[in-house]
Amino acid sequence: MYLQRLKLASYIKYGSDVCRSVKSTAMLRRCVRRGLSMQPEYSAFNKNMPHTLKLQNGEKIESTFSKAEMSGRISKLRKLMETENINGVLFTSYHNVNYYSDYMYCNFGRPYGLVVTQDKVVTISAKVNGAYPWRKTVGDNIIYTDWHRDNYYRAVYQELGEIKGKVGCEFDHINLDSFKKLQTALPASTVVDIGHSAMYLRTVKSNEEIALIKEGARIADIGGGAIIEALAEGVGEHEIALHAVQTMVKEIAKSRPNIALQDTWSWFQSGHFNSENCHNPVTSRKVKKGDICVMNCFPMMAGYYSALERNVFLDHVSDDHLRVWEANCKVFETGKELIKPGAKCKDVAHGMNEVYKSYDLLQYRSFGYGHSFGVLSHYYGREAALEFREDIDTVLEPNMVMSLEPMIALPETHPAAGGYREHDVIVVTEDGSETITHFPYGPEHMVIKK
Template identity: 30%
Template structure:
């Protein structure tokens, strides 16, 4: 069965249609897997080189367009009115745009204004789009979709809460697999296997692309490094990273610790990251600026003489994170972002420093903003 209720999908569609009417845009014409899923309900977790489009008019019939191999998936999950499928007998970009153009022509007259995710549209597809719709006005609509996605519904929060439970299962499995001489690959694989096993027990409708990173020693300097055959030795810094992905909704749980007794060089950044981690989570509440969280992190690290080792933002919005449309700029906990937190936003908190010759130190929890603070979906020990 589809993961979201009819009422939830109708809410999302109505929200975007309101924005189309306000901006006098005739059709939203969306291409990222994240936005197509959010508006249509179709889980396209990998395009495999074949584009999928969602066509939502300000009023009237809607359609999704995708590869013939996705036809049953589209028909089963779509909250839209029509499904348009193309084969591989011709260029898939041109074939899909032809179907979309014919649909739009049937449901419009004269020149149209198309709302597109311009900032995320590959140059080649953008040119093909201009070629197929030479008389259309192409209007950036990506920020409007970001606005809709930033505040989560109760149904979305249930998925993210389940992700938090699964993240803790994966983190425990990660620790269970640790022993001297074990590889990063073996530890990460065990964590993912246990998350998937638990999901089968906790959900009768699970769909996942869960992953995990295990990083030992100087591999902690590269936080998104996939696991390797590096073997664990005593005294290594260890980065635990578990990312349950339920129906495209990503949760993350990250901890840094030492396998053995920490050295003085390791202890100082660990203590500083712990201090920032606690302070920022406690400060989260409606009305606070996202930039305040980033400033708090910098102030703590500056006092500890570690601010020169900061390499990334303090946190980001969580929700659908399938592809290019998965990071909402408006939800970044960064110095430049003055946006205010509101209830039912979901953010990671991940203060970190990366010190050459010592390692990368980062914890991350996923926090849901409540009416008077924030609750932690991934609460897990740090005194490992």
Template identity: 50%
Template sequence: MSERPQQYRFHQGDRVLPFAASEYDARLAGLRKIMADQGVEAAIFTSMHNIAYYSGFLYCSFGRPYGLVVTPTESVTISAGIDAGQPWRRCHGDNITYTDWQRDNYWRAILSVTGPGRVIGYEGDHLTLLQNQKLEAFLSPKTKVDIAPATMKQRMMKSRAEIDLIIHGANVADVGGFAIRDAVKEGAREIDIAMAGRDAMELEIAKRFPDAEYRDTWVWFQSGINTDGAHNPVTARKLQRGDILSLNTFPMISGYYTALERTMFVGECDAASRRIWDINVAAHEYGISLLKPGASCAEVTQKLNTFFEEHQVLQYRTFGYGHSFGVLSHYYGREAGLELREDIDTVLEPGMVISMEPMLTIPDGQPGAGGYREHDILIITEDSNIDITKYPYGPEYNIVD
């Protein structure tokens, strides 16, 4: 029997990418500057977000490792044979397919690009202990440099092309929100309402991006006690009159995350609930007014904390007031350097994209019990911000009969 290859190139079909080749070339140029500044000879990316950011390819792991190797002259995605030609069609640069016939062909494919004994850049927040051991064994690096923090900072600053895509995402999130509002009624299940929003968004994404791959778009639609957490999964709970609702739509376009989040009520809203809702809406509007270049994340956070403290509800806040957008999802890509929290000193700059999303959770059994959250997406401009979320917030529109 002939010997099977450890790796090969399987390039077929036409290449289709979320952005023009010039966009990826610009990102790689920024990366190579980072590498030069830190003395890195070859960068090895293992995370979904960085591989997608620098190449366009969003992998499906299913237990197999994937990679992107960037040197001063090359950019090569490393993919498993099970995917055939799809990774090449969906990536910028070269692609090598590794085979399963021999253990660790993944690392042999990486070695074929890096060579041994180099200064290797890696993602300290993603590379596992096991894969780090294999990196040492196969590449014999001269030394290693964690470049994850620097790449995160690069991703935080959005290009014009990224901002255009994010605006599309915010528009699609609004489409999902309106579909959900139309589906809200007494007796309907959370899951049925969530599916209405998801289906509307996926159809809208397909209309706007007919050549894209469609994956990961989802809805969290919670009611009653299920609204207490921002990330609570959908259930089959049936809506009752007077229920507090939390509408959360998340269209995913080529790995890019956007979101719409709104407080709603079924049919009526009691006085205690209305008081909390009004406070949260006021905090939301105040927070939006604070998102300007030159303000630090910690400064914005402290001002909102003071606002909530003055209204005697600060104890009901459970997380930060907003975060960055880009190549991220609930299982990859957090840009932790741009979050509205007390421990983040990042200063807002034009080209950043950030949410304003105050949330108050009143414990069950207390007047106004439930979770209240409003969420808009803001693009930081030269002197202020642009709000790209258009679905209305507040009681006037979101008490739904």
């Protein structure tokens, strides 16, 4: 008991800005129990160092999108906040922070955020990033330091602590520990979920977003050409993938000279084991003639993802593989016919299922038939309400952008063992759909003889 009192006394003596705003000892105890660190300063030096600061070094970087585009996004969010009676928002995910601020953070074990109220837009970043977040953010920026534990939540309090009522956050992104600290940092507020509602705002793309995704699709096609260029017997998967990445990054730099060159990647998966899973990592396995392979090109611009994926065989394809490949291409083509405004995602999935059934291949299907595009990568994003799956009732609308990627994987005991996948990016239009990746596919084009 004595040690507990001594510990509490040290909190009172050296407590954070957050807990200094809490008047009662009982509330302070609750702060401590909830997990927000209120420990004394580690040294006199730390004690005198700032918790948060502003750093404006250089000039603002040209935004990826126009001022009208970015203000339009914030305006729609603020209308949502009014509808749901939410007085402030703290976004923490890559996709929402980037979507509303044009700043793509580098996590590296530290939390980041974006505060939106009816009168401000502010990113919260770690000091390790210097002034870059301010230069990149469409809005303001506040920096938290490492001099004291939980300074991130002091920054949150600084920007949202005066709000009474609801503060929205992303329940599908923050963990339990972070949620408890957020509650502690905002004792006058009720933390509610806004992640699900915000997702729906992102599902319909603006014309500027579609233009950027189309440019990414063009560059993905160039990456596909680079893969075919590098493909040869005895060449390692990693060498083929590296050539595609370098080619795409150079094209992005040429096309968008003011954009950050980060996160573009490629996978090349060869042989029936490596190709069976679309997310299998690149290896140093050397390609052999007759291998079933899957090429994957993913150019990234400003956090926006485009993709091209194709089956490819080197030199020749067996009769068994050819039959399955042709069937998968038929499913691919059927899906394109089904994508149109007014169609439900689940109906597209059911229609493609029927084609697989006719070939007795449905049991080999690997995952849903496609997903929404936009602020997305292999480690962030995903608009779960917009996927071609049997449990998704979402109705397609013009300016939704989705992948179509039917895949089946046959086991090693099957004479056509391996993974089969074709993948295009498709924009829903007023009267149908537009395929914006244009690389050839199927046996007529993708049996590569060298």
